[in-house]
Amino acid sequence: MTDPIAARTRPIAIAHRAGNQLDRLRAAEAVGVDYVETDVWLHRGRLEIRHEKTAGPLPVLWERWHLTPGWTPRFELAELLQSALPETVFLLDLKGINRRLPAVLVETLAEYAPGRPFAVCSQNWDLVDAIRDHPNATAFYSVGKPWQLRRLAARLDRVGRHAVSIKSSLLDAATVRAIKERASAVVPWRVRTPAQAQQLLDWGVDGINADDLALLRDVMNDLRVPLSARHRATLS
DSSP, X not given: OOOHHHHOSSOEEEETTGGGSXXXXXXXHHHTOSEEEEXXXXXXXXXXXXXXXXXXXXXXXXXXXXXXXSSSOOOBHHHHXXXXXXXXXXXXXXXXXXXXXXXXXXXXXXXXXXXXXEEEEESSHHHHHTTTTSTTEEEEEEEOSHHXXXXXXXXXXXXXXXXXXXXXXXXXXXXXXXXXXXXXXXEEEOOOSHHHHHHHHHHXXXXXXXXXXXXXXXXXXXXXXXXXXXXXXXXX
């Protein structure tokens, strides 16, 4: 197995949150995406797979406008790794501020997926820093807010050329060019339509992170040629 960033010959396809549920994992594996994104929390010593947050001592999980019971069994990383195909590469989105998360993650990967390439991302860049030099890891510094974008160049100048995962609404052609001067790859998330994906690819991004698996299939095939090149081919 090889790291998709290093081996890429086409746009990278990342299935957003597809590792959070087994049925979504199976669907993403069927499409053959490069990375299956998975949200990972360290909670009470366990690596839990979920996007929802805990509510302190209350036995509920919450996200925006809905609550879910927190007392039911929770999906854990060990179960996910055991359920995945051997060739599946996970992009593990490290959540929260628990500084022990990277170390526990490395221990769990060594036990349940020894030698398997993986990627980590987080808007808590200190968590990425703690694991970026692992021999099997690819590091993505996640950017979801304008103030993080303003600080990105200084961080990459300090740590070297690593990948960047960034909210698509923060990008334009000039911003993509500026990030690529320092980053090994730029992959936007919250990409919802083929037109949006094509615009981002024309700006020079290296891949797409999306919920829509059909869109990702197109990114891996039909959308690999920029619109400008298609236009020239039509005219010739």
